[in-house]
Amino acid sequence: MLNPILRREVQTSLRSWKIFGVIAAYVGVITFFAVLYIKATMSGSLYSGFDPKDIVYLYALLSGLQLGLILMTAPALTAGSISGERERQTLDLLIVTRMSPFSIVFGKLLSSIGLILLMIIAAMPVYAVLFYFGGVSLFYLLGMTVFMLVTACMVGSMGIFFSAIYKKTMVSMVLVYLIIGVLVVGTLVGYLSYSTIYIQAYKQIYDYISLPALYGFFFLNPGAGFFSVIDAQLGTNFFDEITMTYWIGNGLKMPVEMWIVNMIGDILVSGLFLKLASLKINPGKK
Amino acid sequence: MLEVNNLVKTYGRFTAVNDLSFKIEKGTIFGFVGPNGAGKTTTMKIMAGLMRATRGSITIDGDDITKNPSLLKDKIGYMPDFFGVYDNLKVSEYMDFYAGAYYIPVSERAELIDNLLEIVNLTEKKEFYVDSLSRGMKQRLCLARSLIHDPEILILDEPASGLDPRARVEMKDVLKQLGSMGKTIIISSHILPELAEMCTEIGIIDHGVMQAQGTVLQIMRMLSKKRIISIKPLGKMEALLSLLKELPNVSNIIENEDNIEISFDGEDNDVADLLTKIIKADIPVVAFKEKDGDLEEIFMQITGGDNKNA
Ligand SMILES: Nc1ncnc2c1ncn2[C@@H]1O[C@H](COP(=O)(O)OP(=O)(O)O)[C@@H](O)[C@H]1O
Ligand SMILES: [Mg+2]
Numbered sequence: 250m251l252n253p254i255l256r257r258e259v260q261t262s263l264r265s266w267k268i269f270g271v272i273a274a275y276v277g278v279i280t281f282f283a284v285l286y287i288k289a290t291m292s293g294s295l296y297s298g299f300d301p302k303d304i305v306y307l308y309a310l311l312s313g314l315q316l317g318l319i320l321m322t323a324p325a326l327t328a329g330s331i332s333g334e335r336e337r338q339t340l341d342l343l344i345v346t347r348m349s350p351f352s353i354v355f356g357k358l359l360s361s362i363g364l365i366l367l368m369i370i371a372a373m374p375v376y377a378v379l380f381y382f383g384g385v386s387l388f389y390l391l392g393m394t395v396f397m398l399v400t401a402c403m404v405g406s407m408g409i410f411f412s413a414i415y416k417k418t419m420v421s422m423v424l425v426y427l428i429i430g431v432l433v434v435g436t437l438v439g440y441l442s443y444s445t446i447y448i449q450a451y452k453q454i455y456d457y458i459s460l461p462a463l464y465g466f467f468f469l470n471p472g473a474g475f476f477s478v479i480d481a482q483l484g485t486n487f488f489d490e491i492t493m494t495y496w497i498g499n500g501l502k503m504p505v506e507m508w509i510v511n512m513i514g515d516i517l518v519s520g521l522f523l524k525l526a527s528l529k530i531n532p533g534k535k
Numbered sequence: 536m537l538e539v540n541n542l543v544k545t546y547g548r549f550t551a552v553n554d555l556s557f558k559i560e561k562g563t564i565f566g567f568v569g570p571n572g573a574g575k576t577t578t579m580k581i582m583a584g585l586m587r588a589t590r591g592s593i594t595i596d597g598d599d600i601t602k603n604p605s606l607l608k609d610k611i612g613y614m615p616d617f618f619g620v621y622d623n624l625k626v627s628e629y630m631d632f633y634a635g636a637y638y639i640p641v642s643e644r645a646e647l648i649d650n651l652l653e654i655v656n657l658t659e660k661k662e663f664y665v666d667s668l669s670r671g672m673k674q675r676l677c678l679a680r681s682l683i684h685d686p687e688i689l690i691l692d693e694p695a696s697g698l699d700p701r702a703r704v705e706m707k708d709v710l711k712q713l714g715s716m717g718k719t720i721i722i723s724s725h726i727l728p729e730l731a732e733m734c735t736e737i738g739i740i741d742h743g744v745m746q747a748q749g750t751v752l753q754i755m756r757m758l759s760k761k762r763i764i765s766i767k768p769l770g771k772m773e774a775l776l777s778l779l780k781e782l783p784n785v786s787n788i789i790e791n792e793d794n795i796e797i798s799f800d801g802e803d804n805d806v807a808d809l810l811t812k813i814i815k816a817d818i819p820v821v822a823f824k825e826k827d828g829d830l831e832e833i834f835m836q837i838t839g840g841d842n843k844n845a
Contacts, residue, residue: 251635253632253635253636254636256632256635257621257624257628257632257635260623260624260628261621261622261623261624262623264623265622265623337619337620337621338615338617338618338619339618339619339620339621341583341585341613341615341618342615342618342633342677342680343636344584344585345583345584345585345608345611345613346608346633346636346637347605347608347609347636347637347638347684348636348638532584532585532586532587533584533587533604
């Protein structure tokens with residue numbers, strides 16, 4: 250049976266204009282950048298259409314943009330999920346039902362992920378340009394969508410966890426944004442500092458220490474996962490270039506692709522935070 | 536049978552429920568009465584599984600529900616003192632949502648919801664948005680919601696508070712009907728007469744302790760053994776107070792502006808003795824009279840009279 254919370258939230262949110270505003274804004278931003286990019290690349294060559302390489306980069310650009318927007322949206326969608334029920338005085342009514350605390354928080358996660366999926370689907374027509382000119386397949390887009398949803402789960406479950414702790418939605422939101430900042434930028438800075446200090450200094454043991462470091466720093470970094478997906482799909486080398494393994498290593502091959510590790514990490518962390526959130530709202534554990 | 540055994544709930548150092556014990560037979564409509572802060576809501580939240588007791592147990596037919604949450608959820612329907620509703624949701628969808636949350640099969644829901652809305656007189660409001668309902672209607676809707684899994688025991692925390700007289704009457708009618716359906720109902724209130732006429736049994740709680748329990752009649756009789764006497768001295772309030780505090784058959788001394796009210800345990804000659812003692816203590820008495828023990832008065836006496844601004 251469909252999670253009752255998911256069902257109710259879909260029902261009520263489709264009745265509010267807010268949701269259409271959010272989706273319109275989302276699609277608007279993506280369309281805007283797509284048009285900007287096409288204008289910029291076309292300005293050089295009259296009527297010549299696109300270089301297939303440009304199409305590939307447009308795909309990367311739009312997907313990256315989507316991921317960025319999702320990282321902004323998911324915390325906002327979840328940070329009030331429990332605190333909102335508490336404030337509205339409906340949380341107790343939920344807790345006394347036969348739904349387990351875990352299915353309550355899971356329903357909250359599903360609702361926000363559902364909304365994000367809706368946004369991604371709404372933005373899909375923009376990608377039609379890519380399919381039209383070739384170079385990118387629908388399967389790429391589906392794969393990327395799965396990756397983005399899993400990332401949204403990780404971020405969203407954090408939002409739900411903090412929402413179970415803090416009364417103020419703003420507090421939870423800021424905390425999740427801070428964590429995202431650390432995961433995206435912090436781990437990169439950490440890795441780059443580490444690699445300049447240790448790996449470059451001891452080139453001979455490079456292979457031994459760089460792999461654990463790469464996995465260790467980036468297993469939850471949505472950016473690392475994203476570029477790994479792009480590289481796997483398009484045959485580019487973004488991930489190697491950003492982490493500088495391309496330059497200092499001798500063709501380092503990762504035994505398991507970053508995006509796989511990344512998605513497994515996301516799922517584990519989602520499970521952990523959902524479990525913690527469910528413990529937090531379970532009166533039997535107080 | 537529902538049994539609450541030596542229930543204790545402390546908030547930090549403060550004891551809200553203090554070794555509370557009582558039994559409620561199946562089918563009883565139990566009025567749980569006490570002034571604000573007596574510990575009613577705390578007790579009810581523990582019964583509803585929303586809070587853990589510090590100590591003690593609650594059993595239904597011998598099974599401890601504090602240790603068996605799924606049994607608790609099956610057997611108990613709960614309506615909190617304050618609750619909210621969702622925006623953009625119709626009455627029928629509201630009920631359907633909670634039916635889903637109780638995992639009631641989809642095929643059974645339509646009929647069930649119709650029946651419940653019928654019981655609480657909200658059939659015509661079925662397609663209305665929940666947040667557009669009046670307070671009384673929301674209250675009845677929430678009552679219907681608490682019935683959705685057909686619980687044996689209903690726990691209603693101040694269901695009549697904040698309602699206008701008409702909505703109160705409607706709520707009472709619904710509760711009477713539920714009682715006739717054989718449900719065990721526990722209703723709290725800080726106003727005794729409000730419950731007296733529809734409850735089969737009354738328990739009076741104060742400071743987290745059950746002060747008295749019985750049928751409405753039993754309570755009246757038990758309490759009316761105690762006389763309520765009002766004494767108005769000419770000045771000398773302090774002297775009168777300390778004298779009264781010495782006497783063993785005087786309890787619940789309430790100090791009003793110019794008089795003192797006491798509960799007095801004794802026959803007519805004991806009352807006469809009391810007056811003699813006061814006079815002998817050189818306290819001039821302007822008025823000395825026994826008050827009629829109406830329910831509310833009795834209630835105030837038992838609960839120490841701090842109920843006036845409740
Ligand atoms: N969460 C809490 N923390 C501390 N004290 C509380 C809490 N909830 C209730 N109390 C106190 O416990 C006492 C009993 O409260 P309550 O059960 O709500 O009484 P009632 O419902 O009879 O008015 C009150 O003195 C109240 O201030
Ligand atoms: Mg209360």
